[in-house]
């Protein structure tokens with residue numbers, strides 16, 4: 001039986017993820033129950049191999065990574081650092 005759950009992506013709108021140099025970068029993330037997940041930056045957006053992303057297309061792991069990127073890209077944040 002074919003799975004009805006295709007690959008899902010979280011695509012923040014603060015930056016263009018396609019053709020970005022970070023495409024293909026993976027981050028290991030520790031889940032709240034001690035599980036380990038992998039967040040990957042793809043040309044379609046962030047993806048994660050946890051249940052939340054697989055089933056619902058959203059999870060806190062991808063959001064956490066995206067927030068870090070958003071802060072890093074914010075010139076005000078960079079100046080204050």
Ligand SMILES: [Zn+2]
Nearest residue numbers: 048050059061
């Ligand atoms: Zn996740």
